[in-house]
Amino acid sequence: MLPFRAVKETTARAARPGGVRPIPLLLASLLALPVVAACDQAPSADSLPEWKPSDHHSLDDNGGAPASGQQAPAGKNAAAATDTAQLVEITWRQQCSQCHGAMGRGDGPNGPMLHTRDLADPEWQAKTSDADIAATIRAGKDKMPKFDLPDPVMQGLVARIRQLKGS
Ligand code: HEC
Numbered sequence: 001m002l003p004f005r006a007v008k009e010t011t012a013r014a015a016r017p018g019g020v021r022p023i024p025l026l027l028a029s030l031l032a033l034p035v036v037a038a039c040d041q042a043p044s045a046d047s048l049p050e051w052k053p054s055d056h057h058s059l060d061d062n063g064g065a066p067a068s069g070q071q072a073p074a075g076k077n078a079a080a081a082t083d084t085a086q087l088v089e090i091t092w093r094q095q096c097s098q099c100h101g102a103m104g105r106g107d108g109p110n111g112p113m114l115h116t117r118d119l120a121d122p123e124w125q126a127k128t129s130d131a132d133i134a135a136t137i138r139a140g141k142d143k144m145p146k147f148d149l150p151d152p153v154m155q156g157l158v159a160r161i162r163q164l165k166g167s
Pocket of ligand 1: 095119132141145
């Protein structure tokens with residue numbers, strides 16, 4: 001009788017507008033205690049089969065350690081490659097294209113004034129090695145400033161400039 005009345009009173013107080021905020025919290029923590037206590041009790045043998053061990057096994061089969069262990073690095077590498085490609089593209093657009101132009105024709109806003117060469121010119125492409133291109137980017141040339149870039153970005157820029165050939 002007494003505990004029941006106590007719960008009734010608490011519920012009635014919770015329903016009052018003034019007491020709505022603190023009391024549900026208090027109620028929740030009070031209610032949580034018996035639930036935790038119930039979990040601590042040894043489960044009855046009857047309750048175990050309800051968990052269906054077959055479900056558990058199928059989960060393991062799909063997300064087992066060996067399979068995901070092999071897939072994760074591949075996914076990471078793919079993501080890293082995409083990141084580098086994006087970095088190269090951003091670097092080209094932000095650091096190079098104002099002189100060289102989007103297609104490397106030397107037609108960026110500052111290109112004509114600085115006599116920026118046409119990087120798509122097949123003749124220049126033929127007589128220039130990858131190492132030459134990287135060296136120019138690293139050291140600068142005439143009006144072109146030097147750029148201190150991470151190796152993967154440098155390689156990506158060289159490859160990107162190679163793709164301009166004849167475009
Ligand atoms: C301020 C303008 C400017 C910027 C920014 C600039 N360049 Fe240049 N770049 C030039 C000019 C001017 C030349 C021509 C220099 C020459 O041949 O005398 C040049 C030449 C080059 C060459 C050809 C070098 C050769 O062998 O003749 C490459 C490759 C090149 N730039 C790549 C880049 C890359 C990559 C970036 C960005 C990371 C970049 N440049 C940023 C102005 C610029």
